[in-house]
Amino acid sequence: MNDKRQLEKTYDPRPVEEKWIRFWQDEGLYIADAKSVKPKFSMVLPPPNVTGILHMGHALCFTLPDIITRWKRMQGYNCLWLPGTDHASIAVHNVIEQSLAEKGLSREKVGREEFLRIAWDWKAKYGGVITGQLKKLGASLDWSRERFTMDPGFSRAVKHVFVSLYNEGLIYRDYYLVNRCPRCQTVLSDIEIEHRDLHGKLWYIKYPVEGSDEAIVVATTRPETMLGDTAVAVHPDDERFMHLHGKRVLLPLRNRLIPVITDERVEREFGTGAVKVTPAHDPVDFELGKLHNLEQVIVIDGSGKMTDAAGPEFRGLDRFECRARVIDKLRTLGLLVKTEDYDHAVGHCYRCKSVIEPYLSWQWFVRIKPLADKATRVVETGEILFIPANWTKTYFEWMHNIHDWCISRQLWWGHRIPAWYCRDCKHAMVAVEAPEKCEKCGGALDQDEDVLDTWFSSALWPFGTLGWPDETDDLQTFYPTDLMSTGFDIIFFWVARMIMMGLKFRGRIPFRHVFINGLVRDLKRRKMSKSEGNIIDPLEMIEKYGADALRFTLAALAVPGMDLALSEERMAGYQAFANKIWNASRFVLMNIGERPADVQESELSLADRWIRSRLATIIESVTRSLEQYKFYEAADVLYHFIWHEFCDWYLEFAKVGLRQGNSTTQAVLADTLGQIVRLLHPFMPFITEEIGQYLPGAGRSVAIAPFPAPQTHWTDVEAEKIMALIQEVIVETRKIRAENRIAPKEKIELWVKSSASPETRALGRHVPLIQTLAGVAKLEFRAEFPSGKPVLKGVAGLFELAIPIDMAAGLAAEKQRIGRELQKIAADIAKLEQKLGNADFVAKAPPAIVGENRTRLEALRDRRAKLEKNPAHLAPET
Numbered sequence: 061m062n063d064k065r066q067l068e069k070t071y072d073p074r075p076v077e078e079k080w081i082r083f084w085q086d087e088g089l090y091i092a093d094a095k096s097v098k099p100k101f102s103m104v105l106p107p108p109n110v111t112g113i114l115h116m117g118h119a120l121c122f123t124l125p126d127i128i129t130r131w132k133r134m135q136g137y138n139c140l141w142l143p144g145t146d147h148a149s150i151a152v153h154n155v156i157e158q159s160l161a162e163k164g165l166s167r168e169k170v171g172r173e174e175f176l177r178i179a180w181d182w183k184a185k186y187g188g189v190i191t192g193q194l195k196k197l198g199a200s201l202d203w204s205r206e207r208f209t210m211d212p213g214f215s216r217a218v219k220h221v222f223v224s225l226y227n228e229g230l231i232y233r234d235y236y237l238v239n240r241c242p243r244c245q246t247v248l249s250d251i252e253i254e255h256r257d258l259h260g261k262l263w264y265i266k267y268p269v270e271g272s273d274e275a276i277v278v279a280t281t282r283p284e285t286m287l288g289d290t291a292v293a294v295h296p297d298d299e300r301f302m303h304l305h306g307k308r309v310l311l312p313l314r315n316r317l318i319p320v321i322t323d324e325r326v327e328r329e330f331g332t333g334a335v336k337v338t339p340a341h342d343p344v345d346f347e348l349g350k351l352h353n354l355e356q357v358i359v360i361d362g363s364g365k366m367t368d369a370a371g372p373e374f375r376g377l378d379r380f381e382c383r384a385r386v387i388d389k390l391r392t393l394g395l396l397v398k399t400e401d402y403d404h405a406v407g408h409c410y411r412c413k414s415v416i417e418p419y420l421s422w423q424w425f426v427r428i429k430p431l432a433d434k435a436t437r438v439v440e441t442g443e444i445l446f447i448p449a450n451w452t453k454t455y456f457e458w459m460h461n462i463h464d465w466c467i468s469r470q471l472w473w474g475h476r477i478p479a480w481y482c483r484d485c486k487h488a489m490v491a492v493e494a495p496e497k498c499e500k501c502g503g504a505l506d507q508d509e510d511v512l513d514t515w516f517s518s519a520l521w522p523f524g525t526l527g528w529p530d531e532t533d534d535l536q537t538f539y540p541t542d543l544m545s546t547g548f549d550i551i552f553f554w555v556a557r558m559i560m561m562g563l564k565f566r567g568r569i570p571f572r573h574v575f576i577n578g579l580v581r582d583l584k585r586r587k588m589s590k591s592e593g594n595i596i597d598p599l600e601m602i603e604k605y606g607a608d609a610l611r612f613t614l615a616a617l618a619v620p621g622m623d624l625a626l627s628e629e630r631m632a633g634y635q636a637f638a639n640k641i642w643n644a645s646r647f648v649l650m651n652i653g654e655r656p657a658d659v660q661e662s663e664l665s666l667a668d669r670w671i672r673s674r675l676a677t678i679i680e681s682v683t684r685s686l687e688q689y690k691f692y693e694a695a696d697v698l699y700h701f702i703w704h705e706f707c708d709w710y711l712e713f714a715k716v717g718l719r720q721g722n723s724t725t726q727a728v729l730a731d732t733l734g735q736i737v738r739l740l741h742p743f744m745p746f747i748t749e750e751i752g753q754y755l756p757g758a759g760r761s762v763a764i765a766p767f768p769a770p771q772t773h774w775t776d777v778e779a780e781k782i783m784a785l786i787q788e789v790i791v792e793t794r795k796i797r798a799e800n801r802i803a804p805k806e807k808i809e810l811w812v813k814s815s816a817s818p819e820t821r822a823l824g825r826h827v828p829l830i831q832t833l834a835g836v837a838k839l840e841f842r843a844e845f846p847s848g849k850p851v852l853k854g855v856a857g858l859f860e861l862a863i864p865i866d867m868a869a870g871l872a873a874e875k876q877r878i879g880r881e882l883q884k885i886a887a888d889i890a891k892l893e894q895k896l897g898n899a900d901f902v903a904k905a906p907p908a909i910v911g912e913n914r915t916r917l918e919a920l921r922d923r924r925a926k927l928e929k930n931p932a933h934l935a936p937e938t
């Protein structure tokens with residue numbers, strides 16, 4: 061699509077990236093075809109929160125699968141990468157509540173309908189931010205299939221799943237403890253609770269044993285909850301309480317008899333070893349209560365006030381006021397044994413900082429065991445693979461300790477639970493479509509006020525996005541998907557539940573491979589956080605270094621099972637890499653002519669044979685690395701091949717061939733660059749598309765050009781061996797030149813000690829390469845180096861090298877220069893020796909400064925020793 065055959069002088073990522081984002085979109089290159097006969101490769105994007113702003117964790121989680129899907133697309137697969145966003149129940153709910161609070165309103169004041177209207181407006185206005193940012197990253201998503209977890213189709217899928225699980229008895233309603241802020245009058249999720257250490261008290265209270273003079277002493281930080289105690293628990297093996305097993309104690313202040321129960325979860329070291337059990341007001345006690353069939357007595361209501369069940373003395377009191385009264389009363393009765401200071405973490409409301417209260421209420425649950433068992437088996441059999449494999453263990457640990465899943469949330473933004481209750485007979489009905497009246501008594505119905513946990517809907521993502529519950533072509537073609545790339549923190553919340561739901565409703569796993577990303581940290585391996593001030597913003601990095609540099613950095617750092625130590629320098633480094641490729645491409649394009657001739661096997665130079673052999677190895681290596689999700693390995697191999705072998709060596713060698721007018725070298729140059737562009741495209745899609753469009757025979761887009769196929773017949777052991785010899789000689793010659801400060805433009809004479817070996821003969825056939833790359837005017841093979849002549853010596857593998865320096869003027873000048881340098885070095889050494897000989901300086905100066913001086917002294921001594929052995933210095937005066 062480019063007429064001119066010349067790349068811009070320098071590479072500016074910004075306009076180039078914008079151009080190709082538009083082009084890819086306009087051309088519909090990433091739109092999958094459900095009817096295609098090609099093999100398919102499919103993924104669903106982990107839907108970012110609709111409130112989300114792209115952070116580095118996203119950038120990683122989206123770049124790596126993009127590399128895979130681009131690679132697969134180039135390999136000829138019918139690729140679907142399906143995008144979408146998650147409605148993020150709590151996050152959006154909070155945003156709306158805050159905006160209401162700023163206007164002096166609350167959700168109760170505006171009501172449900174108005175609240176939801178505001179939320180949808182907000183979503184329409186701000187919800188698309190992250191999708192735009194995904195495009196900037198170069199993610200090759202099929203935007204024609206974009207979904208939202210609350211779009212009508214998806215909502216239908218959610219209702220179907222709920223109703224079907226309910227009808228099977230896998231969803232039920234039960235009493236459950238939730239976290240509630242008594243001041244905000246709302247239920248909070250775990251992540252909305254701030255845990256702060258408080259200086260509290262531990263109160264020791266006597267509970268008299270029935271029919272005995274004995275009493276059990278229990279310790280508690282919340283004495284007011286004792287009014288709702290329904291048992292005392294001890295550890296079954298605790299010798300101190302053996303004789304009390306099966307007995308009952310009298311609950312003080314309420315004069316109720318409650319049992320002494322035994323349970324292995326009781327910590328013998330806490331307090332006295334006996335604990336009070338309040339199932340309605342403590343999560344641990346709640347579990348104990350369920351296991352031991354204890355009554356749940358609610359003594360604190362949703363606003364933090366004591367209920368009737370707390371007894372006439374305490375009813376209506378605020379919970380903390382009640383605490384004081386309870387203590388007073390116990391003290392008067394002689395039942396308070398002692399009080400200790402006790403520091404412990406207490407949950408606070410993140411909004412108003414009130415102490416949160418565990419609150420018992422009706423909730424919906426998924427009976428998880430039958431679903432979990434199947435989901436465990438598919439990982440056990442290897443049908444689903446975790447990469448790296450160590451996450452399998454974590455998965456099993458979670459699955460084996462799984463509890464029923466509480467799926468109702470006391471929020472308004474989300475999927476409203478499709479359950480209705482009869483106002484008259486309290487009968488509950490669950491249905492996809494709202495029923496008109498009670499099926500039992502014909503009474504009016506009210507829908508459940510709660511919404512579903514966000515993870516309930518995201519669990520359906522891999523098939524809900526493909527049209528389920530309808531049997532669509534998309535579903536037939538693209539389910540199960542092939543890869544899921546995500547963070548370890550949501551293996552349980554999300555990955556496990558997608559597996560359960562996929563198996564339940566499709567009878568098949570939702571994806572074959574689960575790639576677990578590392579965490580992106582800073583160079584000191586600290587977590588990135590606002591408070592540390594060490595956040596690296598991906599959008600800022602794209603702006604500064606280009607999306608390709610960011611993507612390549614993430615790939616190069618992505619060692620499976622390891623966190624990434626990210627730095628801006630790294631991105632600057634890969635921006636330089638992009639520039640290197642750009643300049644190399646400019647050189648190639650300027651030297652290959654309009655349309656290079658075909659490669660004539662017989663015309664291939666050693667360098668041509670060598671670069672093709674190396675390329676064959678690289679193609680194989682990159683392909684293998686990508687197959688194993690070793691992004692870092694593929695990136696590393698490409699980087700070194702392109703920078704060092706192609707740019708630094710081959711382009712220089714090719715100049716020799718180009719000067720000789722070798723059209724095959726032109727063809728190899730063009731072809732190698734073309735293959736490089738395609739190998740690199742999954743990692744750096746923008747710059748490769750830009751360069752690729754200028755290359756002879758460019759197709760519609762590099763994104764759909766074939767990925768380089770194996771070229772095993774290019775492997776040329778002989779060429780690689782000879783090239784290694786030549787490179788060694790060039791490297792050593794350059795080193796001698798640099799050490800002896802021979803100006804780059806000065807052409808030297810080089811002697812190579814020869815023998816009758818085949819290596820010497822091979823080297824002898826490629827003298828022009830060495831001459832061009834090492835600045836050699838004349839190369840001679842000599843059986844012996846003549847004695848008495850000053851030479852600079854070196855060793856290059858098998859070969860001894862010598863550079864004679866008998867050009868009279870040069871030698872004399874060099875001898876003088878070395879003499880002057882030695883004088884200066886002597887003076888510097890004397891100064892440093894004096895300084896470091898001064899005990900006072902060594903004692904008082906900062907250790908770093910002393911160390912620095914010592915290092916400098918060492919370096920100067922080394923340099924002196926070297927110069928003193930220099931043949932020019934040793935040469936007799938002329």
Ligand SMILES: [Zn+2]
Pocket residue numbers: 241242243244245409410411412413414
């Ligand atoms: Zn609050």
Ligand SMILES: [Zn+2]
Pocket residue numbers: 482483484485486487498499500501502503
């Ligand atoms: Zn009814």
